[in-house]
Amino acid sequence: MMVKRVFLLLAIALIILLLMVWWQPIKFPSDIKLTIDNFFSATLSKVDSFFSATVTKKDDSFTNILSKDDRDFARALNLREFKFPADHGAHNSYRTEWWYFTGNLKNSYNRKFGYELTFFRFALAAETPISKSAWRNNQLYMAHLTLTDVKQDRFYTAERFSRAGNDLAGASNKKYRVWLYDWSATTQGDSDFPLRLQAKSDEFAIDLLLTSQKGYVLQGDQGLSQKSPEPGNASYYYSYTRLATDGHISTADDQFSVIGDSWMDREWSTSSLSDEQSGWDWFALQFSDNSELMFYQLRRKDGLPDNNSSGSFVLADNTKIPLKMQDVSIKILDNWKSPHSKITYPSRWRLTIPVQKLEIDVVPLINNQELNVSYRYWEGAVSVNGKKNGKPISGQGYVELTGYE
Amino acid sequence: MSSILDRSSRNFLWQHPWQLALAIVGIALGVAVVISIDLAMESSLTAFEQAGKAFTGTATHRIIAGDGGLDERLYTRLRVEQGIQKIAPVTSGYVELAQHTDESFKLVGIDPFIEKSLQAVWQQQQNANKTSDFLTRLLGEPNTALMSEQTARRLHLKINDDFTVMADNREQRLKVIGLLAPDNAVSEQVLARLIISDIATAQEVLGLFGRLSSIEVLMDKYHPEILTKIGKVLPANALLVSTDSQSQSMREMTRAFSINLKAMGLFSLLVGMFLIYNTMTFLVVQRRRLIGSLRAIGVTRRQIFRLIIGEAFLLAIIGTLIGIALGIALGQGLLYLISETINALYFRIDTTSLMVTPVQIGKGVLLGMGASLLAVLPPAFEATRFSPVTVLTRSQLESGSRRLIKAAGLISLVLIPGGMALAFFSGKSINLGLASIFLLLFGFALLTPVCTLLFMKLIERLFGRLLGILGRLPARMVSAEVSRTGISIAALMIAVAATIGMDLMIGSFRQTVAFWLQASLPADLYVSLPGEKMTADKTLADQRLKEKLAKLPNVQMLSSVLHTKIIADDEFTQVSVFELNAKLKKSFIFKHNVEDDLWNRFEQQQSVIVTEPYAYHHAVRIGQKILLQTAQGKLPFEVIAIYADYKGDRGHLAMSRQNYRHFWPDLGYSGIGVYAKDGADVQKLENQLSKLLTAEQSVKSDRAIYKASMEVFEQTFTITETLRWLSAAIAFTGVFSALMALQFERIRQMGILRAIGITTRQLTALIVSETGLMGLVAGLLAIPAGYVVAYVLIFVVYQRSFGWTMAFYFDPWVIVQGVALAFIAALFAGIFPALKMAQTKPAEALGTE
DSSP: OHHHHHHHHHHHHHHHHHHHHHHSSOBOOOOOOOOOOOHHHHHHHHHGGGTOSOOSSOOHHHHHHHHHHGGGSOOBOSOOOOOTTGGGSOOTTSSEEEEEEEEEEEOTTOOEEEEEEEEEEEESSSSOOOOSOTTOOOEEEEEEEEEEETTTTEEEEEEEEEESGGGTEEEOSSSSEEEETTEEEEESSSSSOSEEEEEEOSSOEEEEEEEESSOEEEOTBTTEEEOSSSTBBEEEEEEEEEEEEEEEEEOSSOEEEEEEEEEEEEEEESBOOOTTEEEEEEEEEEETTSOEEEEEEEEETTSSBOTTOEEEEEOTTOOEEEEEGGGOEEEEEEEEEOTTTOOEEEEEEEEEEGGGTEEEEEEESSSOOEEOSSSOEEEEEEEEEEEETTEEEEEEEEEEEOSOO | OHHHHHHHHHHHHHHOHHHHHHHHHHHHHHHHHHHHHHHHHHHHHHHHHHHHHHHHTTOOEEEEESTTOEEHHHHHIIIIISOOOSEEEEEEEEEEESSSTTOEEEEEEEOTTSOGGGOOGGGGOSOHHHHHHHHHHHHHSTTEEEEEHHHHHHTTOOTTOEEEEEETTEEEEEEEEEEEOOSSHHHHHHHTTEEEEEHHHHHHHHTOTTEESEEEEOOOTTOTHHHHHHHHHOOTTEEEEEHHHHHHHHHHHHHHHHHHHHHHHHHHHHHHHHHHHHHHHHHHHHTHHHHHHHHHTTOOHHHHHHHHHHHHHHHHHHHHHHHHHHHHHHHHHHHHHHHHHHHHHTOOOOOOOOBOOHHHHHHHHHHHHHHHHHHHHHHHHHHHHOOSSSOOOHHHHHHHHHHHHHHHHHHHHHHHHHHHHHHHSSTTOHHHHHHHHHHHHHHHHHHHHHHHHHHHHHHHHHHHHHHTHHHHHHHHHHHHTHHHHHHHHHHHHHHHHHHHHHHHHHHHHHHHHHHHHHHTOOSSEEEEOOSOTTOHHHHHHHHHHHHHHHHSTTEEEEEEEEEEEEEETTEEEEEEEEEOOHHHHHTOOBSSOOOTTHHHHHHHSSEEEEEHHHHHHHTOOTTOEEEEEETTEEEEEEEEEEEOOOSOSSOOEEEEHHHHHHHSOOOOOSEEEEEEOTTOOHHHHHHHHHTTSOTTOEEEEHHHHHHHHHHHHHHHHHHHHHHHHHHHHHHHHHHHHHHHHHHHTTHHHHHHHHHTTOOHHHHHHHHHHHHHHHHHHHHHHHHHHHHHHHHHIIIIIHHHHHOOOOOOOOOHHHHHHHHHHHHHHHHHHHHHHHHHHHHSOHHHHHHTO
């Protein structure tokens, strides 16, 4: 009896104790909850308004800041003279800029890979802040690295961010060097090429040497690429359409010696797309006859192709033939729905360029080349097959699809 | 049968509410003190640990540098050249709110773009969209900051409100652009005293351009090569430490302090145990007839045992519960004292709020229950010994205890020398040193009954001749019930001895420090140059100031010191870099004889002088070499002397400025000593000097420094003093109540005395002189015991804890106070029962039992 009662009392007492302790205005430590936030995606969802009009969730305060001092930025209004290596460096007075490297590679057993290494620069404000702190900097860099492993049907992605301050990221005007932390594209000598690309993530890495085969091509009108009718809605744009590539790539379990061809696009602007435009499909294709095709089809929100779509055909002797929207017809042959984002992308195209007597089918090496990073888009290695002047032609390249929802 | 037992138990207990209350109070107070110390100490330490940990989330390592700070280019080298990904730069410093000048905050400059896997506090916000807004603004807009919702509410700030802080000698405005919502108590506490800004803003506000405070590193076991990579570029003044080892060394640093506090807590618990023991014994003895009868009707010994333990269990539960509640409340109070002391002695703690963990509550429950049941075992066994046939009479009980007393006396003769032996032959162990004190006190306690009997015999002889029977009676009454009175006297003796011991120790310490301070302040004026020793501008400014000071008329000479940190044995070691002069050289108090060429060697050779605590903790001897990290690698510095220093218990090295400048960058000065010409007006000089100083610099006279230092000393002892008074108060209440209980127990006896013609006044005198006598014995015995305790505290425990040697200063006033305390406390304990007895009619008194 006594014992029972004592235990009853003990139980009551413990409850009282717990109540007492909880009631006290005293904190109990508990394990910190680990929540993975979407900070970067949210930040970049604003930033991506620069190179695509796809932003649906616009942040008012941020857009206000941007539109307010938009006029402080320089705009691509006039033709300019390109000078190298200075123009390989950053143009901080423009809001957006990028260095785009893509390439198709294979090892000695003909195993195919694709890669993308892109450096983006975004200016948070037009003016250069004055401070004794090396960290005070308005230039924000972002970089994307992808690797397509066709045999394994795998697509690796990684991204990095940093301000340019304290030399954590930047692009030099003295020699070709753009970097973000330990990812970089750096010239190996006194001239702009060969250029060494180095980037690694926990899962995969690239280390490639790019040698220019054909020199650069100024896209649009001598490098001024109009994206919508309003003056200034344009970018400065040049490309290296064929860069012989060799080096190494590695995945978690393997390393490969590879060779292939890369493509480099350089573009900077302050505003490009207009409100009616929703995104673009961009093609960069290298053909077996040593010619290349660059074409971007701007899409309008009503689903129709935009009049400002344009591109160029680069012949084997590096002669550029400009292409207008009406010169190229693009037919979508297939679609693919991403299991991650549930977005449906076109996944097979027939390109016809009657003036060049060219008809080709463009097919992704693998379907899943969607970058589910802060800013979502599809950018993947493709193979090309078709006819030119009635003769069979093949090729490879990269396609970029933005603004799909 | 058991229901009868229950009822008998209940009925009896209800008749003695005061006794029950006393037992409960005893346990409650004991538990309260123990857990309040534990809670306050742990909270202070976790606050420090979490401040580092929760902020950087998963970081496992940290690159830190000495006073030069880290060059920010190191981060770039690690991140860009070495490609180390999971690292985060931090520039931090303290700012004061302009509106509430006493409130200081840590401004932490961060890079919002660090890897997400580091899980810093601002990356863990639930509402990601909101977070991203302010992080972009944080980077883009100068002078923007984040704080916790709670802090903002406290300061009445809303988003986009400006507030002004004092930093880098000027007022600066910051704008709140985002509020962090901590999702748990730990991060809430961490954030309570933090302002987070972009690293650029932090550098601008704090004036720490080019510098980082630390680089946080997340290193998993799969990437051991990171260690090598960091090692490749780590500069000489920087260290890579694991956060675990950092918090471990922090705990190591405060271990001695913590042990000493906990010992005081245990002392209180011991007193509590005495109280419950006393109560239960009383309750058992009172019931000897009842228990005898119960046994006669067939109740077994086991049932009796269970009955007593059951009662005790109940008391223990109630006492423990109250004790825990009380302990939490008391912990709140102690927290401030403890964190202040840690701030003064060890490292800065920014946030303190009491953290109660289930583990600590559990510890309290276990301690309370365990101690109570342990204390109750003797009376419970005693109860089972009551034979059913002959109900034991008091005399039999007493004659039995006489034998026990003799045995106890003999045991004490083993315990006291044993305790002393343990004290001096237990190496460096603080725990064993404290154990020896407990052993000694216990030994003296066991000796108490014997001494009491002897003393009472003496009194009886003395006063018996003078005052006849009434003169003999008080002493006889004490002797006759020595089994009860002896314990009370012993308890009182322990309490007083502990008080005397602590008093003597603190007094000796105070004297030693005062003497040392007076000797080590040879200059007339001291200019203090606080602030982060990080930037070259500050060094230059320091040097210019010193030149100006030297040119002042009435300045005879200068000395200077720079307090900095140098890496020795892969840990930061405090180093005082001196520019000496003849007077300053004389101010060093060496712990040994020094040779004449000492100062020559100090200036010319690669040598250091170490402080006594340093020598103790690092087991360094003269002639030994200490390896110090320089830009040229590790170089040996010979220890040429050991000197007294009571500034901190970790100790430091002293080096000549000449020596220092060979190997390390100039970081200016921490203080400049100004020596006035003979006959110069020092006050006037001080006024002249202060005009040359910036707002954060100050000039103080040697008197003012002495006063301020002694204040710091007193402050660091506040916690010790508080706890001492707390345990003493508990002990006295306990003893006081025990003595009162003893008197109430004897109502019948007193009734007889009254019946045979003793007047109420005589009775009062009788009772009061009995308790007074008890107090006197306790007080007298406490003198040697307290003296021994002080001795062990000074020469064993404190030296082992902190590495300081102190001179023993004997203050007779402490002894007088102690004895008076015991005597008066006991005297008072007699007054209330005496008055009660005086009012009781003899017949009533006789009828009570």
